[in-house]
Amino acid sequence: MSADRVLVQPSPLTLERRARWSILGRDWKLGYVLVLPAVSILMAFIAVPFLTSILLSFQDIRVGGDAVFVGLRNYASLLFGANRARFFNSVWVSFLYTFATVVLKFILGMTLALVLHSAIRGRNFFRALLFLPWSIPAVVSAYCWKWIYDDMRGVLNIELSYFGLIKEPILWTADINLALWSVVAAAVWQGTPFWTMTFLAGLQSIPSELYDAAHIDGAGALQSFFYVTLPSMANVIVVTTLLSTIWTANSLQYIYILTAGGPANSTETFPMLALNLGLRAYDLGMGATVPLMFFPFFAVLIFILTKHMLQQD
Amino acid sequence: MERATTLGTGVRARNSLWAALTYKNRHWLALAYVIVVVASLWAIFPFYWMLLTSVRHESEMYSRDPALWPKSFTLQHYHAALFETSFPRFFANSFIVAASTTAVSVVVGAMAAYALTRLRFAGRPLIARMLVVSYLAPGSVLFIPLFALFVSLRLTNTLHGLALAHLTFTVPFSSWMLIGYFRTIPVELEEAALVDGATRWGALWRVVVPLSAPALVVVAVFSFTLSWNEFLYALVLVQRKEVMTAPVGLTFFQTADLFYWGAIMAASTLMALLPVLLYTLGQRWVISGWTAGAVKH
Numbered sequence: 134m135s136a137d138r139v140l141v142q143p144s145p146l147t148l149e150r151r152a153r154w155s156i157l158g159r160d161w162k163l164g165y166v167l168v169l170p171a172v173s174i175l176m177a178f179i180a181v182p183f184l185t186s187i188l189l190s191f192q193d194i195r196v197g198g199d200a201v202f203v204g205l206r207n208y209a210s211l212l213f214g215a216n217r218a219r220f221f222n223s224v225w226v227s228f229l230y231t232f233a234t235v236v237l238k239f240i241l242g243m244t245l246a247l248v249l250h251s252a253i254r255g256r257n258f259f260r261a262l263l264f265l266p267w268s269i270p271a272v273v274s275a276y277c278w279k280w281i282y283d284d285m286r287g288v289l290n291i292e293l294s295y296f297g298l299i300k301e302p303i304l305w306t307a308d309i310n311l312a313l314w315s316v317v318a319a320a321v322w323q324g325t326p327f328w329t330m331t332f333l334a335g336l337q338s339i340p341s342e343l344y345d346a347a348h349i350d351g352a353g354a355l356q357s358f359f360y361v362t363l364p365s366m367a368n369v370i371v372v373t374t375l376l377s378t379i380w381t382a383n384s385l386q387y388i389y390i391l392t393a394g395g396p397a398n399s400t401e402t403f404p405m406l407a408l409n410l411g412l413r414a415y416d417l418g419m420g421a422t423v424p425l426m427f428f429p430f431f432a433v434l435i436f437i438l439t440k441h442m443l444q445q446d
Numbered sequence: 447m448e449r450a451t452t453l454g455t456g457v458r459a460r461n462s463l464w465a466a467l468t469y470k471n472r473h474w475l476a477l478a479y480v481i482v483v484v485a486s487l488w489a490i491f492p493f494y495w496m497l498l499t500s501v502r503h504e505s506e507m508y509s510r511d512p513a514l515w516p517k518s519f520t521l522q523h524y525h526a527a528l529f530e531t532s533f534p535r536f537f538a539n540s541f542i543v544a545a546s547t548t549a550v551s552v553v554v555g556a557m558a559a560y561a562l563t564r565l566r567f568a569g570r571p572l573i574a575r576m577l578v579v580s581y582l583a584p585g586s587v588l589f590i591p592l593f594a595l596f597v598s599l600r601l602t603n604t605l606h607g608l609a610l611a612h613l614t615f616t617v618p619f620s621s622w623m624l625i626g627y628f629r630t631i632p633v634e635l636e637e638a639a640l641v642d643g644a645t646r647w648g649a650l651w652r653v654v655v656p657l658s659a660p661a662l663v664v665v666a667v668f669s670f671t672l673s674w675n676e677f678l679y680a681l682v683l684v685q686r687k688e689v690m691t692a693p694v695g696l697t698f699f700q701t702a703d704l705f706y707w708g709a710i711m712a713a714s715t716l717m718a719l720l721p722v723l724l725y726t727l728g729q730r731w732v733i734s735g736w737t738a739g740a741v742k743h
Contacts, residue, residue, distance in 0.1 A: 157567055157568045158565075160564075160566050163561070164570070167560060167565070168558045168562070170557060172573060172576070175617065178614045179580045182595060186588070247478075251475065262490060264725070264726070265493060265722070265726070267725065269493070270677075272675070272717075273496070273718045276714055277492040277493075277496050277714065280496075280711065286508065291512055322492065379584060386677045389677075403586070407586060408682075411593075412590070412593065417590060417593075421591060424586045425587065435579055443578060
């Protein structure tokens with residue numbers, strides 16, 4: 134990496150300064166001055182809140198009330214007590230929501246990237262169109278879908294009944310068996326372009342010599358996909374999948390706007406549960422505990438991702 | 447460096463054989479056209495429907511007419527959104543928060559990125575790691591403690607409080623994107639300036655900053671849209687209407703179960719305008735920024 138190159142050092146140095154150099158590094162003064170603002174912001178608004186969250190999880194604390202230390206009671210309540218059913222429901226819903234959304238985005242993203250990478254005409258035009266959903270604010274896309282899904286006036290039900298496919302309007306976001314999948318569809322719609330574009334960049338970075346070699350060895354289109362394309366894109370796939378898993382699992386807009394966790398908690402993922410318990414029921418301690426219970430899982434993902442993203446160093 | 451060149455020329459530089467394979471096989475090519483057309487329709491439809499709803503008469507929405515094109519045209523929903531609600535206020539708040547967040551995060555991010563790519567000091571790898579971790583840190587873990595902290599610091603219901611909360615994702619984002627960019631600037635240019643007697647600080651301002659002006663603009667643009675679009679912190683940290691931002695303001699176009707869809711879609715269109723424009727112009731850069739490190743060679 135460029136920073137490791139040795140620069141020309143103009144001035145002679147005293148022994149004392151030389152000694153400090155070797156411990157703190159050549160440019161320690163300017164280095165620390167330059168990173169100080171960023172580090173303080175991250176400390177104050179990420180590290181401190183994270184520690185606060187752990188502290189809150191051991192307290193019975195209401196909005197506007199006094200805090201009482203209760204040990205592990207919030208954790209026990211979620212795992213064994215009054216909130217048990219609702220908590221495990223949110224584990225299952227979070228898993229279903231995240232898994233379904235990520236798998237669909239993977240399949241669609243890969244398909245569209247391959248199509249955009251093929252010999253079709255107007256690739257740049259289609260590329261721009263397919264990127265559109267990613268560019269609008271998530272709240273706006275959530276409202277667009279809420280309107281499309283509307284029971285009586287929504288275009289989806291109107292078209293379906295016009296073509297005689299349904300007799301009664303389908304309650305896309307109010308049917309207990311359907312609501313989660315309606316939210317997944319909206320999230321997939323908005324999230325797919327990110328996958329398409331990263332996969333496309335990955336495809337374009339594969340050296341064509343690899344395909345030539347595969348061709349000489351007699352590989353067809355499918356074989357070169359499985360033996361050249363996929364292995365060459367391993368890193369892109371891992372990073373995109375992990376990044377999108379973290380974003381998807383932790384996103385709240387689609388669920389908050391389309392269903393608010395209902396009907397009957399059938400779409401209550403853990404961020405929604407945290408919001409409902411923490412701020413709507415004014416139980417901050419419980420609200421802080423819910424995401425913390427999921428945190429070990431994300432810590433593992435973040436650990437792996439960090440390794441991949443710092444690989445260039 | 448590799449990444450930038452790949453993405454810069456990528457659109458046309460396809461892998462010859464892969465292209466040849468799809469050329470030769472007409473069935474594959476036909477299938478590709480079908481997929482891309484269907485996918486494009488799917489991608490555009492919600493936009494189209496948003497625009498359409500925002501300009502047709504209220505009465506048309508109740509008619510259950512299956513036609514997918516408008517039969518009336520009106521700007522009454524835009525008028526309603528702009529002159530009969532607090533939406534202009536929400537817009538202004540969004541703008542203030544996004545602009546101040548952007549200004550801080552570009553300066554702070556550029557400083558950190560420069561130090562992490564060019565300078566040698568103890569703890570550099572640790573700080574780089576910390577930056578990536580905070581870039582990935584989920585907001586769902588932070589919103590409740592941030593709310594609790596902000597209540598005790600009297601920062602809830604203030605625009606500067608919300609801007610501070612937005613720094614949690616714009617600062618790591620800006621630093622991370624700029625690290626990727628600074629790596630592509632040849633270090634020899636600075637070395638030349640240093641040999642000519644410039645200080646590190648002088649080299650930063652006279653060589654690196656002018657060279658990275660385009661990257662700084664791109665980072666500023668995307669920090670701005672991240673903050674402009676942000677929903678969770680805005681929802682939790684602000685309850686008073688006077689300081690509310692546009693994403694949360696959208697939820698006010700309803701009374702109980704009645705939604706004013708024309709006005710919601712008009713306001714949505716106005717809100718989406720800026721990000722759509724910016725992302726369409728700069729999609730190549732933002733994607734490479736998000737996944738810096740993933741795409742190589």
